[in-house]
Amino acid sequence: MPEHTFILNGTPVTVDIEDDVRLLWVLRDVLGVTGPKYGCGLGVCQACTSHINGKAFNPCSVPVKDLAPTDEVTTIEGLPATVGKDLHPMQEAWLEYDVAQCGYCQPGQIMTAVAKVRQAREEGRDISEADLDEIRNVCRCGTYHRIREAIMAGAKRSAGGAGTGS
Amino acid sequence: MGAHEHPQPPDAVPAPDGIGRRRFLGYVLAASTLTVAAELGEAVLAPTRAAAVVPSVPGPAEIYDLNDMLTHATLPTANLITIRVDPDGTASFALPRAEVGQGITTSSAMLVAEELDLPLDRVRVTLADARPELLFNQLTGGSNTTISTFTPIRVAAAVARGRLLEAASLELGEAVDTLTAKLGVITSTATGRSLGYGELAEKAAGVTTRQVSVTLKEPSEFKVIGTAQRRVDALEAVTGRKKFAMDVQVPGALPAMVCRPPTINGTVRSVDNLDEVRAMPGITDVVRISTGVAVRGRTFGQCIDAVRALKVTWGPGTVEGASDDTIRAELRKAELPLPALDLLTKAVDARFTFHFASNSALETNCAVADVREDSAEIWASLKSPITAQEQIALTLGLPASAVKVHVTQGGGSFGRKLFHDGAAEAAEISKATGKPVRLMWHRTDDFRQGRTHPMSTSRVRATYALGQVLSYDQRHTSVATDFGHGVGEIITSEAARLPVGDLTFSETIFTLTQQTPYNFGVVTQLLSETAKGFHTGSMRNIYSPNVRCAQELIVDELARRMGQDPYRFRRAFLKDERARAVLDKVAEVGEWGRSMPAGTAQGIALHPEYHAHVAVLAEIDCRPGTTGRKVPDAYTGPRVTKVVCAVDAGLAVNPRGLQAQMMGGIMDGIAITLSSGLHLAGGRFLEGSWDNYFYTRQWNTPPELEIVVMPPTTGKPGGAGELAVAGAMAAVACAYGRATGTMPTTFPINHDGPLGFEPLPTTPPVPASPTDGLNRAY
Numbered sequence: 001m002p003e004h005t006f007i008l009n010g011t012p013v014t015v016d017i018e019d020d021v022r023l024l025w026v027l028r029d030v031l032g033v034t035g036p037k038y039g040c041g042l043g044v045c046q047a048c049t050s051h052i053n054g055k056a057f058n059p060c061s062v063p064v065k066d067l068a069p070t071d072e073v074t075t076i077e078g079l080p081a082t083v084g085k086d087l088h089p090m091q092e093a094w095l096e097y098d099v100a101q102c103g104y105c106q107p108g109q110i111m112t113a114v115a116k117v118r119q120a121r122e123e124g125r126d127i128s129e130a131d132l133d134e135i136r137n138v139c140r141c142g143t144y145h146r147i148r149e150a151i152m153a154g155a156k157r158s159a160g161g162a163g164t165g166s
Numbered sequence: 167m168g169a170h171e172h173p174q175p176p177d178a179v180p181a182p183d184g185i186g187r188r189r190f191l192g193y194v195l196a197a198s199t200l201t202v203a204a205e206l207g208e209a210v211l212a213p214t215r216a217a218a219v220v221p222s223v224p225g226p227a228e229i230y231d232l233n234d235m236l237t238h239a240t241l242p243t244a245n246l247i248t249i250r251v252d253p254d255g256t257a258s259f260a261l262p263r264a265e266v267g268q269g270i271t272t273s274s275a276m277l278v279a280e281e282l283d284l285p286l287d288r289v290r291v292t293l294a295d296a297r298p299e300l301l302f303n304q305l306t307g308g309s310n311t312t313i314s315t316f317t318p319i320r321v322a323a324a325v326a327r328g329r330l331l332e333a334a335s336l337e338l339g340e341a342v343d344t345l346t347a348k349l350g351v352i353t354s355t356a357t358g359r360s361l362g363y364g365e366l367a368e369k370a371a372g373v374t375t376r377q378v379s380v381t382l383k384e385p386s387e388f389k390v391i392g393t394a395q396r397r398v399d400a401l402e403a404v405t406g407r408k409k410f411a412m413d414v415q416v417p418g419a420l421p422a423m424v425c426r427p428p429t430i431n432g433t434v435r436s437v438d439n440l441d442e443v444r445a446m447p448g449i450t451d452v453v454r455i456s457t458g459v460a461v462r463g464r465t466f467g468q469c470i471d472a473v474r475a476l477k478v479t480w481g482p483g484t485v486e487g488a489s490d491d492t493i494r495a496e497l498r499k500a501e502l503p504l505p506a507l508d509l510l511t512k513a514v515d516a517r518f519t520f521h522f523a524s525n526s527a528l529e530t531n532c533a534v535a536d537v538r539e540d541s542a543e544i545w546a547s548l549k550s551p552i553t554a555q556e557q558i559a560l561t562l563g564l565p566a567s568a569v570k571v572h573v574t575q576g577g578g579s580f581g582r583k584l585f586h587d588g589a590a591e592a593a594e595i596s597k598a599t600g601k602p603v604r605l606m607w608h609r610t611d612d613f614r615q616g617r618t619h620p621m622s623t624s625r626v627r628a629t630y631a632l633g634q635v636l637s638y639d640q641r642h643t644s645v646a647t648d649f650g651h652g653v654g655e656i657i658t659s660e661a662a663r664l665p666v667g668d669l670t671f672s673e674t675i676f677t678l679t680q681q682t683p684y685n686f687g688v689v690t691q692l693l694s695e696t697a698k699g700f701h702t703g704s705m706r707n708i709y710s711p712n713v714r715c716a717q718e719l720i721v722d723e724l725a726r727r728m729g730q731d732p733y734r735f736r737r738a739f740l741k742d743e744r745a746r747a748v749l750d751k752v753a754e755v756g757e758w759g760r761s762m763p764a765g766t767a768q769g770i771a772l773h774p775e776y777h778a779h780v781a782v783l784a785e786i787d788c789r790p791g792t793t794g795r796k797v798p799d800a801y802t803g804p805r806v807t808k809v810v811c812a813v814d815a816g817l818a819v820n821p822r823g824l825q826a827q828m829m830g831g832i833m834d835g836i837a838i839t840l841s842s843g844l845h846l847a848g849g850r851f852l853e854g855s856w857d858n859y860f861y862t863r864q865w866n867t868p869p870e871l872e873i874v875v876m877p878p879t880t881g882k883p884g885g886a887g888e889l890a891v892a893g894a895m896a897a898v899a900c901a902y903g904r905a906t907g908t909m910p911t912t913f914p915i916n917h918d919g920p921l922g923f924e925p926l927p928t929t930p931p932v933p934a935s936p937t938d939g940l941n942r943a944y
Contacts, residue, residue: 017464025468029465039528060935066939087405101269103577137864
């Protein structure tokens with residue numbers, strides 16, 4: 001069986017699995033990393049959103065063979081370590097606004113939010129309402145409004161501004 | 167972004183303290199650490215039965231509604247809910263309900279914290295396994311959890327507090343009345359000495375089980391109830407540590423999926439390549455089951471490949487050839503007649519169509535099952551776990567006691583988890599393969615073969631003269647709703663006691679839930695059902711969003727014809743002061759009647775149910791520049807730009823959680839009005855992904871949202887989980903009608919327009935996952 005090596009949440013991992021198995025199943029079924037959720041397997045719902053080399057992506061849509069040994073995959077479990085803390089500022093904002101209801105989509109929402117804020121910042125601007133409108137992540141509980149509030153607050157926290165929450 | 171959620175200060179008028187307080191009965195149980203109990207249900211209270219006689223006006227649902235029935239159904243239950251205090255100073259409570267996002271673990275923990283005088287973060291609430299001895303009392307539905315558990319949980323906690331005080335009194339050698347309990351510590355006011363609950367937990371334990379009576383705190387003494395609290399599971403949710411059914415690690419439980427028929431409930435005739443598929447990478451088993459062909463393998467990805475590779479010859483389904491048009495015709499035939507119309511009376515007459523809608527949650531149907539020769543174990547999010555346990559046992563040929571059913575945290579329900587479709591299938595596959603399985607439905611299956619909210623029509627006629635509405639008649643006709651999840655047992659046992667005993671099961675539910683909040687003279691609202699053969703269920707409410715949306719649109723039309731403002735018209739005809747108060751609140755906060763550009767408008771509506779009232783004011787933008795706006799890969803259409811909601815839940819245990827439930831209900835209301843429906847054609851649903859079934863997404867979320875929690879009114883919590891959907895649906899529909907100048911009569915309003923997607927193939931039944939994920943990284 002082919003071997004595939006990549007860096008998962010800071011640690012190199014090697015798995016024996018067929019080339020075309022999508023990364024989501026390698027994470028969940030082979031490695032037991034269950035933060036990324038299945039919501040469609042079609043690259044639509046975004047529940048599995050994680051980061052590859054700092055960019056948001058859908059592991060359900062990437063055959064494991066496409067990963068290089070140097071590729072760094074970050075799931076929700078590894079997000080706090082990217083800022084060297086117990087919680088990423090976006091997770092703190094999520095707690096402050098009490099965003100989650102059932103919570104199933106929330107790891108993906110947070111990973112998307114972090115990438116959207118980073119993307120806007122790289123373009124030299126603050127995240128806008130239009131950016132928020134473009135977020136594709138489905139939340140069937142309908143927490144959308146608190147997600148918007150938390151992203152705005154999380155962006156400020158990440159920028160080193162804002163308070164510590166209430 | 168308007169980001170306001172204002173809980174209003176609680177009612178300042180305190181209840182009379184101490185005098186005439188009702189006493190409640192609880193138990194101290196024989197155990198090694200303090201364990202207390204109360205009966206779940208109104209056995210703790212002296213029940214006041216409201217339903218002895220029902221006057222012709224008001225309607226039955228206003229006097230004795232579904233929630234009263236669900237609550238009273240618990241009366242014969244002689245079994246107990248228990249709270250345990252441990253030496254680490256925490257209290258634990260296994261809630262016999264399902265948490266699917268509605269926040270009941272948090273609100274239940276608050277009830278314990280309140281009466282036990284323990285900090286909220288030291289209360290652990292888990293979900294109880296199926297407990298058949300609870301009979302009817304383990305059903306999560308009808309927004310009934312807090313209504314039915316508010317008193318019993320507090321009684322148990324109060325028993326524990328009393329017992330801890332007694333133990334401290336013995337330990338300190340001081341009289342109980344010199345001791346105070348606060349934040350998990352008992353302190354002597356005389357000597358200042360103190361003991362933590364943890365130190366007392368074992369000393370307070372009962373040697374024998376005995377009954378004790380307690381009083382509960384008055385609302386004026388509440389320190390936790392009525393305060394805004396964050397969810398107790400929020401940290402687990404944002405770190406990805408929250409465990410759903412598919413995250414539970416059961417040894418040997420490999421992924422399993424099912425290859426399903428191209429039409430609804432189609433059957434397997436033959437499979438051409440079983441051995442070939444068994445030999446595919448990672449696949450361990452391929453077996454025929456009652457719903458299709460099951461595959462089990464190392465990863466779900468390999469299961470998807472195997473499902474796609476299967477060559478199956480399918481037999482016909484249960485609704486072969488059915489389409490939206492054939493069902494509409496069937497509904498038309500089944501419609502009950504309206505009363506004869508006096509030709510001299512002016513009338514508003516309309517027929518509304520509500521298309522099939524999906525109650526699919528983001529977590530698809532799923533369950534873990536480990537079926538052995540003489541026992542079985544199931545893990546799933548189940549709102550009716552006793553029904554699941556009994557029915558799965560029956561199918562497996564095991565006694566119910568040999569089937570252990572664990573209720574896991576649920577990734578949304580919206581009606582789905584009242585049923586145990588995933589659990590039953592997982593058990594069948596585990597039995598057929600002789601191995602543990604982790605069964606998950608594919609998203610496409612969840613839309614196409616999963617349960618739906620049934621298609622329905624509502625024929626409405628209202629007559630009016632001289633500034634009065636003289637009559638209101640509504641004939642709701644629906645594809646049959648499946649209630650086979652256990653409410654049926656309640657109905658059976660309760661039917662004789664109900665004022666509607668001669669009605670059928672669905673008619674009973676309809677009568678107990680539907681009400682007209684207006685003084686409209688002679689009112690009749692009747693249901694008839696037809697078209698069996700579909701997998702149906704409720705969807706964040708059963709009938710109300712459709713029935714009340716139709717009614718509120720007719721109210722707007724009556725106001726227009728009678729030359730009155732929609733808000734003032736409603737105000738004048740409303741029966742209930744609580745309804746008027748929430749309506750006034752949204753009109754005030756939402757600046758009702760403000761000037762808006764052509765093509766945009768406000769809509770206002772309200773909804774009473776679950777001993778609660780909600781009003782919603784929505785603003786919509788239907789101008790071409792908005793409906794045609796371009797967002798990458800998005801289905802847009804009209805945009806609700808602002809929503810103001812006011813909610814009177816009687817007593818909001820957790821106002822922040824109540825606001826969350828209103829927010830979710832509003833997103834549902836927007837979806838089912840504007841964009842989310844299923845298209846039935848050729849005996850199958852066309853939708854197969856979230857980019858086909860247009861539930862509200864960020865691009866259709868109102869940029870401005872304000873939710874006002876009204877001060878306590880009744881002092882008792884009402885239901886909240888489903889409350890906002892009907893009010894929001896009606897307000898958005900009314901706004902759409904006023905913005906476009908045409909009352910909408912088909913829902914969702916986009917249903918008859920061009921299909922907004924290319925339907926996925928039906929064979930193979932599920933699409934392959936994409937491979938271009940890295941190209942789309944951002």
